[in-house]
Amino acid sequence: MLDLMRKHAGSWMIKILLGAIALAFALSWGVSQYGQDPRPPAVKINGEAIAESRVSEVYANLVEEAKQQLGAQFDRVAPLLNLRQRSLETLVNQVLLSQAANQMGVQVSDLEVQQRLASVPVFQRDGRFDVELYRRILSRSRLTPEQFEAGQRQELRMAKLSALVAGTAQVTPLELEQALAQSLAKVQGVYLLFKPEAYRKDVKATDQEIEKYYQAHKAQYLEPASLRLDYIVFPLAEQRDQAKVSEDEVREAYEADRQRYSQPESVAARHILFKLPEKPTPAEVKAAKEKAEKVLALAKRPKADFAKLAKRYSQGPTKDRGGDLGRFARGQMVGPFEELAFSLPVGGLGLAQTRFGWHVVKVYEHNQASVTPLDKVKEDIRARLSERRARELAQAAAERAFDKLALSGKLADLAKQMNKPVARSPRVSRGQKMEGLPGLQGLFAAAQDLKPGQTVPALAFEGGSILAVISERTEEKAKPLAQVREQVRQAAAERLAQDKARAEAAKLLKDLAATKNPAAELARLPHAARTGWLGREGRVEGLAGSSSLVQTLLLQPLNKPVLPAPLSVGEGFAAAVLAGRREAPAKEMEAKRAEFKEQLLAAQRRQVLQSFLEDLRARAQVLVPVQGGASKGLIPGCDSPGSIEWVPLDSPRAQAQARAQR
Template identity: 30%
Template sequence: MLSLMRKHATSWLIKTFMAVIAVVFVFWGLGSFRERRAARYAEVNGDGISASEVARLYDNLVEQARKQYRDFLTPELLQRLDLRKEAVNRLIEERLAIQEAVRLELGVTDDEVRAQLQKYPMFQRDGRFDRDLYLRVLSANRIQPGEFEAQQKRALLIEKLRNTIESMAVVGEAEAFDLWRLEKEKAVIDFVSFDPDRYLKDTTVDDKEIEEYYAKNNKAYEVPEQARIGYINYLQAEFAKQIAISPQEIQDYYNWHSEEFQQEKEVHARHILFKLAEDATQEQVQSVRKKALVVLDLARKPNADFEKLAIQYSEDTSAPKGGDLGFFKKGSMVKPFEEAAFNMAPGEISDLVRTPFGLHIIKVEEVKEPVVQPLDEAKGQIEAKLKAEQANDVAFEAADNDVEDAMQGRSLREIAQARGVQYVESPYFNESGPVPGLEKVKTAASSAFSLEIKEVGPKLEAPNGYVVIQLLEKKPAAIPELDSIRGRVATDLKKEKADQLAEKKAAEFIEIVAGGKDFETTAKEMNLEMKVGGPFNRSGAVSDLGINPKINMTVFALNSPGDLVPEPIKNRGKLLVVRLKEKIKPDKQEFENEKKEFMDRMTTKQENDLFRDWIEAVKDQAKIEIFQEI
């Protein structure tokens, strides 16, 4: 999931700034208190980045993540995405790009800015740009026209810079074929695995060995320095109880965010899938197509039961349900499938549709046309959203004010009593965290360790508000006595011995086979099961083994069937001995069929790589200072 999100990451510069409207409109009113508190977050060659800029972009990235991951966006995933660091990095690279564009004397005219503004549908009436509407939209979102147009100018400047750099990307046909061949070539392997757990029963340890192991490795058992804090939570939900949203605020939000209340078109469809690999040969395609056409004819006969045909012929997991996919919106299915389904009427049956999964026959059962959610239905969610935004600002200010009070000498306990909120003291924790009770505030532990005893730190952002902490105590790091952890040390020593025994057995196996003995015979004599893995390509997973770059790298370095990888490969806690069974080279005719699409893809990749390399080179030479903890 995370890798998909980061795919084509180099295009962020233009996307971030051309989508600036979305940033400020989604978080309407965000700037009020934060702008007044604006502080310099970082500097790039002397050019400042304010805390409010970081906050706005961070909030926009969170909103994008919510739309992308929907119900899958847990607090844990949000923490792993590290969107605040992403926001800071993007703003740093945006500053660098603009500075370099100016140095290269690239410019953007007022006419180009005007042309860009006229492209936004939200500023159009009857398909034409309406300046009065433009000014009203900006005013409703507390944005000055000059500020907004300056942002657009920066976006266009970055776009020109990117186009200039990417114009140097060239991929020749010979280079493309070599890359395509490397991408498509596949391998099949034989392998045996040596599991250290298998040898645990053959290992013993005595007291002397345990003592020697502990003496040599006692640093590994060290309990790190620990700390304990007191803290106050500033929860949006609590502050929201004090906030009232007026009917006019709800009406205004509904008017200016109409796209949020448009329920998209949905299609209810069934399908019959005939599986076909993306890299299938022409013969394979024709064979599957012939079978699919027979079923298509059956499906189009009068009174045909599509559901029964799907149960009988479909190779998809939906077959037991008669191929039923339920209702889905645009963006839920692969493009060819979606385009076909959304252009069909209820009861209609498609021609054969090719996707990366194979050939589909689609039947549309129902269509829900797009509708606009009425204000009466939407006002509850609007009120909740506006209340949450305003509550966040109030919580932000309350936390700031309490930090200032603490700096005057008041303890957090006293501040909590005066405010009438709960004050909590944590148990001990180490610097890597998490802080018990604040598991979702990932910076809490490191922030605590940066404080002096009794010092109150700056407010920290939490998933549903803010938190202010005070360091109460610290305990130094210590190594426990052997007697208190003897069982753990003994287990670790046995595991080490089992690992060594597995390594010895794997090395013996390689030596025997390298000496001329048959791989499979040796496996049987050592009571090992020989398995087959593949076919797989240079970046693909191996059946039963998963993804392990070391396997791919070493196997594709071998030349002939029977060649042995000279050393065991660690994989999922086991050691593998691997030999090449077969290499499968792709048919050059397939390249001719895919050449244009592949060369376009390689050109795009080279463009992205060029721009990314350029940005990294500029960043290496820049003076970048970050003043606040990310």
């Protein structure tokens, strides 16, 4: 079922369902599925056995998410993501939270679930929950109401647990005052940048340094793993005749994605803005209004050109295009402006005040809300559904062939039975595109741990699906030093230049710390620079990546103005000194007090929840199976003596096995 949903994850509606059902499958732990899975459990958490199939479901979701984010780069970076271990860790955390909810008696009533369902827009028709639409949408996604509602119940249950635990968080008055003072203060500093390029001519990497750098950075000089495949293609073209879509299915797709075909009420307008400061005085408001009223009178004259008036008088960013704001719907403009624009007839003029100033507004287009009729889009919907179904059929055909190949053993024999040719791919490395199979993704993830002669699970590409057998495989390995010596020499020399620049900056800081006025001493040196007065969002002009310098200066006490170590900033290492600090005015601190308190409280809640989970992990018994002989560590009643041994998740043996599975 989850595989089917992942195929349709492009639909926004299915994404909602996928999130809920993933929770239902991952967190509805009532009965272990160990008896339904021939493999041993993937993990035991406080004695609760979690089936390998659950880890596989979470892993598949993480892989799909990573593919969508990384695209063609997925194969290249997949080994670094450690998705298998992340899947296991995710399940452990979720189970521990579910167990804690059980112990604390956290419950969700049927009424709460019903209210949650009624609030989901996709299940509503004319603003009201529609049971028939709800069941039809779930049915199209191969879901039952029980499955979906289990996910919703668990999501509500976890929200209650979070609220219960995070409710203990608090912010003391002292914490709030310190945060306000630190965040709203402004600082000034003096710095000198030591650039590695200034030392490159003075450094030379010896043979010993080159060898040492190579050994420490072999991962940067890898010969990538590569594969060659023999494969059979199941093209989309063979499935399109079977991919028929009924009128009912077209109608259901239209109803489920009705928002896609809805156009909200909108207007198009021009405006002329007379700006006001952030906190205007009554006199400033009056003066701006008088200017706006004069221009409004000019705009009302017969044959007045509003665009020319905007270019002449407007103080807003749309001045150069005649004040044109284009088309906008409700909710996109500030309140008073929106109310006026939607109330004016086409060609109408009016005046509105917002926090930006006074606006002279002219509406030149008004479109009522509408829905594109089904008749106008039905063929597009049919074509989209038909293409999707053809892809499903091609993938299903490849998966059936995979099952047959497991019995027959030879791809050539199977191809002969199916009257299909066997193609051989060129050698391909991680991240490379497969010639002849555009859009093929996830090959190296699917082929993980497979050896030549073994079959890769069916994979989709732009033109259909394939069933492939690995014909050749080379593993990732470091290139010999002789082959990359010049690259390594340059990198080692660059590192020596960086070390030299850092050391010179550190020496200067040490010398400055011994002076009475380090800021003045540093400012006298050639190429030293003084910053402006900077707050926490400030940046040093002309210095890339200066935010770290600003944040460090804000944390530096005035009685110890010299930074303890050089900072990596921009193209070098900065030796910096705090030259001064200005505390925030009491009025500004008071204005920001409520906002900061809420931010601190949110951070405290996150910390409390994290500490709660860490405490659960520290007290939990989390065991994973590793291969081994008979052991007194076996858990009676669950394992076959001599097959597996249960060890803590964070033990060296478990970690070694996890590394081997990457």
